[in-house]
Amino acid sequence: MAQVLSPLPGTFYEKPSPEAEPFKTAGDQVAVGDVVGLIEVMKTFIEVKSEIAGTFTRYEAADACPVSAGQILAQVES
Amino acid sequence: MAIAKLFIANRGEIAVRIIHAAQKLGITTIQAYSEADADMMAVRMADASVCIGPAPAKDSYLNIEKVVAAAKDAEADAVHPGYGFLAESPDFARAVVDAGMIFVGPSADTIERMGDKVSARQAAQAAGVPVVPGSKDRIESVDDAARIAAEVGYPVMVKAAAGGGGRGIRIANTEEELRTLAPQAQAEATAAFGDGGLYVERSIQSPRHIEVQIVGDGSRAVHFFERECSLQRRRQKVWEEAGAECLDDATRDHLCQTAVALAEAVNYCGAGTLEYLYDDKTKEFFFIEMNTRIQVEHPVTEMITGYDLVQEMLLVCGGAPLSMSQSDIKKTGHAIEVRLNAEDPFMQFLPFPGTVERLQIPEGAGIRFDHFMYEGYQIPPFYDSLIGKLIVHGTDRADAIAKIAAALNDLEIGGLKTTAPLHQALAADAEVASGNFHTQWLEPWLAAGNLTPENL
Numbered sequence: 001m002a003q004v005l006s007p008l009p010g011t012f013y014e015k016p017s018p019e020a021e022p023f024k025t026a027g028d029q030v031a032v033g034d035v036v037g038l039i040e041v042m043k044t045f046i047e048v049k050s051e052i053a054g055t056f057t058r059y060e061a062a063d064a065c066p067v068s069a070g071q072i073l074a075q076v077e078s
Numbered sequence: 079m080a081i082a083k084l085f086i087a088n089r090g091e092i093a094v095r096i097i098h099a100a101q102k103l104g105i106t107t108i109q110a111y112s113e114a115d116a117d118m119m120a121v122r123m124a125d126a127s128v129c130i131g132p133a134p135a136k137d138s139y140l141n142i143e144k145v146v147a148a149a150k151d152a153e154a155d156a157v158h159p160g161y162g163f164l165a166e167s168p169d170f171a172r173a174v175v176d177a178g179m180i181f182v183g184p185s186a187d188t189i190e191r192m193g194d195k196v197s198a199r200q201a202a203q204a205a206g207v208p209v210v211p212g213s214k215d216r217i218e219s220v221d222d223a224a225r226i227a228a229e230v231g232y233p234v235m236v237k238a239a240a241g242g243g244g245r246g247i248r249i250a251n252t253e254e255e256l257r258t259l260a261p262q263a264q265a266e267a268t269a270a271f272g273d274g275g276l277y278v279e280r281s282i283q284s285p286r287h288i289e290v291q292i293v294g295d296g297s298r299a300v301h302f303f304e305r306e307c308s309l310q311r312r313r314q315k316v317w318e319e320a321g322a323e324c325l326d327d328a329t330r331d332h333l334c335q336t337a338v339a340l341a342e343a344v345n346y347c348g349a350g351t352l353e354y355l356y357d358d359k360t361k362e363f364f365f366i367e368m369n370t371r372i373q374v375e376h377p378v379t380e381m382i383t384g385y386d387l388v389q390e391m392l393l394v395c396g397g398a399p400l401s402m403s404q405s406d407i408k409k410t411g412h413a414i415e416v417r418l419n420a421e422d423p424f425m426q427f428l429p430f431p432g433t434v435e436r437l438q439i440p441e442g443a444g445i446r447f448d449h450f451m452y453e454g455y456q457i458p459p460f461y462d463s464l465i466g467k468l469i470v471h472g473t474d475r476a477d478a479i480a481k482i483a484a485a486l487n488d489l490e491i492g493g494l495k496t497t498a499p500l501h502q503a504l505a506a507d508a509e510v511a512s513g514n515f516h517t518q519w520l521e522p523w524l525a526a527g528n529l530t531p532e533n534l
């Protein structure tokens with residue numbers, strides 16, 4: 001099991017927009033560079049990209065909630 | 079009724095600024111804060127403070143019910159909205175007044191009227207303020223478009239009347255181009271909006287951004303001269319000046335007098351700013367919008383006129399008539415403000431919310447630093463990246479540029495990346511020194527690689 005960590009403090013989003021589906025759901029394949037979430041930091045949205053390849057397991061951080069830098073956002077089975 | 083107990087419905091540097099002004103007037107202060115802002119400087123300075131909700135602004139600083147309830151519970155008699163958040167929300171202004179408190183700004187009706195592009199344009203025209211010349215109504219045919227374009231003068235911008243989001247916009251330099259482009263714009267408008275109606279207005283190429291500061295007491299208004307804020311990145315001002323050296327005296331007088339006329343025509347109460355595009359070549363200015371609040375860059379105006387605009391707002395909104403007449407307001411020298419953002423200017427201005435490890439603030443005559451930092455302060459990632467504003471007052475523009483360069487050298491904000499290197503590069507730039515810039519100048523300058531760690 002490997003983790004996707006938040007590169008910055010801010011607000012984490014699992015979806016590209018409130019109405020959209022999450023970037024990944026359990027069982028999805030994850031490639032290196034795949035976007036798995038967004039971090040809103042100081043009114044700027046930054047894509048969180050996976051540095052690992054594998055199978056998406058689950059989000060660890062709640063959607064639209066504050067996260068700190070280095071916090072675990074998601075689990076990926078590598 | 080003068081304000082005795084003020085609730086500050088904002089955060090960051092402007093909350094600190096408002097508390098300073100209130101304290102000088104002997105007003106008790108109550109500071110609102112979100113769960114992420116419990117240790118911010120304004121909370122430490124205020125007489126009392128109230129948590130209004132979780133970190134996300136929509137659950138705290140943007141939540142009208144929570145803010146009004148907190149102000150009411152704290153027995154405040156007035157609410158200052160600062161800038162951003164709810165400052166230009168007519169619903170908020172109305173809710174504050176309905177709860178029996180003073181809103182430190184114009185009436186909800188005035189905010190509503192000036193916040194709507196069409197009604198603001200009408201109010202401006204009625205007061206004799208020039209607006210961008212264009213068609214009064216929608217245009218249905220290419221011949222009509224050509225007739226209007228001949229009246230307003232080329233180049234013209236052709237837009238979808240039903241438009242938005244930049245779709246259907248074309249710029250035509252000649253009638254021949256217009257006759258080619260207008261049908262395209264019409265087709266695109268029909269496809270996008272199901273409405274082929276067009277709108278034609280003069281295209282102002284490479285305009286400067288000029289604005290006039292006004293304060294009104296509900297019947298009389300005065301101006302505090304103009305500012306130039308042409309150095310912008312992504313439509314955000316980064317460097318602001320008072321006054322605007324590109325204007326001649328006759329143009330300046332006309333600009334400021336029509337601004338006062340508009341403020342009086344709408345019975346303006348509080349501080350406000352009229353924003354204009356200015357065309358250097360034709361010396362024409364065109365009203366674009368009015369901001370019905372105190373602005374980030376108000377300190378440059380305070381530097382050249384000696385007035386405290388936030389105190390003036392609190393006085394007139396407390397019911398006092400303006401304490402000065404127009405002839406009392408004089409200006410001396412030139413002032414520059416630079417916005418310091420917690421961003422890395424060498425990394426596409428990526429936000430950098432960190433901890434302020436060391437803070438050294440430049441001091442001296444004609445230097446001012448408006449901010450909300452202290453050593454050990456963790457800048458929260460949830461809000462704007464503005465962390466401070468460095469302001470200088472010089473005897474003239476060249477002196478002000480030299481002063482801002484020196485003050486930037488003496489400023490140290492350890493532990494963060496800030497936009498200070500951008501301002502150092504701008505202060506050393508020959509075109510900035512000559513004043514030869516406009517609103518479309520800074521982004522190409524950055525794209526051309528004028529800001530690198532090596533050339534500082």
